[in-house]
Amino acid sequence: MPDNAVTKRRGRPPAIGREDIIRAALSLLGPQRSVATLTLREVARAAGIAPNSFYRHFPDIDALAVCLIERAGSTLRRIIGDARRSLERPDSVVRMSMEIFIEQLDADDGFLPLLLREGHVGSDAFKQAVEAQLCHFEDELQQDLLRLSAAHGFVVDHPALAARAITRLVFVMGTQALDQPPAQRRQLVEQSVVMLRMIIDGAQRPQTQAATLP
Amino acid sequence: MPDNAVTKRRGRPPAIGREDIIRAALSLLGPQRSVATLTLREVARAAGIAPNSFYRHFPDIDALAVCLIERAGSTLRRIIGDARRSLERPDSVVRMSMEIFIEQLDADDGFLPLLLREGHVGSDAFKQAVEAQLCHFEDELQQDLLRLSAAHGFVVDHPALAARAITRLVFVMGTQALDQPPAQRRQLVEQSVVMLRMIIDGAQRPQTQAATLP
DNA sequence: CCTGTTTTTATACGCATGTATAATTAATCT
DNA sequence: AGATTAATTATACATGCGTATAAAAACAGG
Numbered sequence: 001m002p003d004n005a006v007t008k009r010r011g012r013p014p015a016i017g018r019e020d021i022i023r024a025a026l027s028l029l030g031p032q033r034s035v036a037t038l039t040l041r042e043v044a045r046a047a048g049i050a051p052n053s054f055y056r057h058f059p060d061i062d063a064l065a066v067c068l069i070e071r072a073g074s075t076l077r078r079i080i081g082d083a084r085r086s087l088e089r090p091d092s093v094v095r096m097s098m099e100i101f102i103e104q105l106d107a108d109d110g111f112l113p114l115l116l117r118e119g120h121v122g123s124d125a126f127k128q129a130v131e132a133q134l135c136h137f138e139d140e141l142q143q144d145l146l147r148l149s150a151a152h153g154f155v156v157d158h159p160a161l162a163a164r165a166i167t168r169l170v171f172v173m174g175t176q177a178l179d180q181p182p183a184q185r186r187q188l189v190e191q192s193v194v195m196l197r198m199i200i201d202g203a204q205r206p207q208t209q210a211a212t213l214p
Numbered sequence: 215m216p217d218n219a220v221t222k223r224r225g226r227p228p229a230i231g232r233e234d235i236i237r238a239a240l241s242l243l244g245p246q247r248s249v250a251t252l253t254l255r256e257v258a259r260a261a262g263i264a265p266n267s268f269y270r271h272f273p274d275i276d277a278l279a280v281c282l283i284e285r286a287g288s289t290l291r292r293i294i295g296d297a298r299r300s301l302e303r304p305d306s307v308v309r310m311s312m313e314i315f316i317e318q319l320d321a322d323d324g325f326l327p328l329l330l331r332e333g334h335v336g337s338d339a340f341k342q343a344v345e346a347q348l349c350h351f352e353d354e355l356q357q358d359l360l361r362l363s364a365a366h367g368f369v370v371d372h373p374a375l376a377a378r379a380i381t382r383l384v385f386v387m388g389t390q391a392l393d394q395p396p397a398q399r400r401q402l403v404e405q406s407v408v409m410l411r412m413i414i415d416g417a418q419r420p421q422t423q424a425a426t427l428p
Numbered sequence: 429c430c431t432g433t434t435t436t437t438a439t440a441c442g443c444a445t446g447t448a449t450a451a452t453t454a455a456t457c458t
Numbered sequence: 459a460g461a462t463t464a465a466t467t468a469t470a471c472a473t474g475c476g477t478a479t480a481a482a483a484a485c486a487g488g
Contacts (some may be wrong), residue, residue, distance in 0.1 A: 011434020012484040025241050042474065050437050052477075061476090069296055117370065118331010120389045121248050126284055127393065156322030166411040168386045169379060175334045195379040195413070197421050226454040227466025255445065265466050266447075276445090 013111065018057050021047050022071070025064060031178065034117040035065045037124065066129040071120065072111035073133030081140050091150070094200065095193045100169060102177055102189055116175045127174035134171065138163045154204055166196055194209055232271050235261050236285070239278060243324055245392065248331040249279045252339065276336075280343040283332065284327035287347030293318065295354050304366055309407050310412065315384060318392055318403055328390045348385065352377045368418055376417035380410055 024101050025038060025045035040061045044051045058064045083100045087093045104112040142163035149156045156162055173192045177185045226259035231400045254275045258265045272278045297314045302422060318326040323381045332344050356377035363370045370376055387406045 008488055009434075010432080012436070014435065015484095034481075036335070039475065040477090050477095052438095053436055056435065057457095062480090082360050115226075118336060119331075119335055120392070121250070121331060121333060121335055130265055131390070160215075161405055163384060163411060164405070165412060169383060172386055174381045176345070178334065179338075191378070194375050194421060196370075198376060198379060198413045198416030199409070200416065201419065201421070202414065202416030207408065207411050207415070207417065220454075223464075224462075226456095226466070231431090232464095265445090265464055266468095287431065296451090328480060349484060366458055 014056065016047060016049055016053070016057070018067075021049075021054070021057050021064065022067065025068060026110065027115075029068075029114055031105070031110065031113040032117075034121075035068055035114060036118060036122040040064065040159065056210075062125050065122070066125055068114060068127070068130040069133060072109075072114045073130075073136065075111050076104065076115065077133075077136055077140060078153050081144070082136075084141075084144055094196050095189075098170065098189050098196065100193050101174060102185055105174065105177060105185075112174065113178055116171065116178055120176075132165060136165045137171075141167055156203050157206045158203060162199060165199045169195060169199070225407070226351055228270070229350065230261060230263055232268070232281075232428065234282065235263075235268070235271050237321050238262075239282060240324065240328075243282075243328055245319070245324060245327040246331075248335075249282055249328060250336040252279065275415060276339050279336070280339055280354065282328060283343040283347060284341070286323075286328045287344075287350065289323065289325050290318065290329065291347075291354060294351075295358070298355075298358055304362055307362070308410050309403075312384065312403050312406050315388060316399055317350055319388065319391060319399075327392055330385065333389075348381060351385075352381045352400065355381055370419045372417060379413045382407060383413070 007104075021043060024132070025035075025043050028038060028046055029035065031048070038061060040053045040054050043061070043064065044054045044175070047054075054061075058067070070109060078099060084093065084097050087096050101112075115130065115133065118126065120127055142159045145156050145159050145163055149159075170192065173188060178189050179190065233256060239249075242252060242256065242260055243249065252275060254268050255265045257275070257278065258268045268275075271425070272281070277359050294315060298307065301310050313327075329344065329347065332340065334344070335343055351375070356373050359373050359377055361371075363378050366385050384406065387402060387409075391402050393403065410416075
């Protein structure tokens with residue numbers, strides 16, 4: 001058996017685990033705080049350990065940030081994906097998906113703000129982690145687009161690109177919503193729905209260069 | 215005459231002007247460097263002045279950042295707008311505009327990377343400055359959309375939202391291109407063109423909720 | 429109980445930052 | 459020439475950071 005969780009080890013047992021540090025880091029991240037601004041000492045302080053003890057659990061602060069991003073991404077993908085697949089009436093899937101997405105801005109876990117606050121700044125490992133999560137979002141959306149199109153008998157011309165356009169636009173609008181009060185968020189949802197439907201409509205007929213501007 | 219440029223003042227003349235500080239700041243900003251990471255001492259060092267002298271020209275480092283963002287925005291809007299208006303064949307305006315945009319990633323002034331690196335992090339004044347520039351981009355694009363649609367006899371259903379969707383998507387894709395080698399950038403342009411045409415196509419017929427997914 | 433092993437901690441160093449204070453410099457005005 | 463005025467500078471302080479080093483603490487095996 002390799003590496004059991006309750007393996008008896010030799011030396012002094014860890015007073016804390018990776019999970020505790022992650023929790024401490026999350027407790028520091030409000031909706032306005034970016035992961036990139038977390039410092040090693042700050043996280044250690046919140047976790048109740050000495051600064052140097054951090055290194056026993058993560059090689060550096062970037063590794064923690066990447067870990068947080070990955071966790072946020074996979075959690076959100078499950079939430080959003082489940083919601084999307086549970087929607088039956090296809091004519092409301094756009095609006096409902098967008099509303100659910102925006103609702104996640106206020107979720108207790110704070111995962112969506114975490115992901116949105118990292119534009120494209122920070123270390124390389126950092127940006128790649130965010131980008132990877134966005135690509136996963138795109139992949140799953142593409143699958144759902146194909147599923148919906150097959151079930152309702154319409155075509156999607158460039159499903160991967162349609163999924164990309166939708167994903168990127170949703171995240172950009174979500175980022176904008178992050179700094180807005182609820183009232184403005186509502187009309188941002190309305191605007192987003194219209195914009196998303198433009199993409200979906202436009203993806204439903206094949207493009208000829210001459211046809212795009214008649 | 216109020217406040218002439220060559221006004222004789224009383225005390226010791228400034229050894230340096232706002233412009234020099236702006237130049238110094240720009241010299242520090244490579245394509246990978248975010249404005250938010252500039253420090254007061256660093257800029258002062260590059261400008262050849264003592265740290266405290268900075269305060270004679272800007273109230274704080276954020277004011278300089280906002281100034282840089284505004285300058286980058288207005289310069290780019292002129293470049294992009296001029297290019298768009300100089301394009302005559304409407305069937306290639308999308309591709310050409312996108313290509314010109316991406317070319318600006320390597321422009322000497324470095325204004326586009328400057329704007330792209332500021333996702334939505336930093337101080338409020340900061341984010342608002344970026345957002346304001348994006349809104350200006352949207353406004354000008356909307357005008358051009360209306361001009362083109364009038365000239366070629368087609369309709370754009372929600373011109374403001376179409377302009378917003380296009381602008382935000384272009385900026386997101388540009389941000390992605392920022393970290394890519396030329397080869398990947400070329401296919402990113404191709405993908406972007408397809409996505410943008412989806413939006414434009416989708417904006418050309420009015421949306422009914424039932425019609426979006428037949 | 430002693431030894432080895434591993435984690436944790438305390439202490440400390442060097443560095444960079446923003447900014448407060450007072451002195452210095454260079455110009456104009458009387 | 460001397461006073462005035464404004465910009466620059468030198469010096470210094472407190473803060474926070476990452477991390478290097480060595481000592482202390484908590485466990486298992488002998």
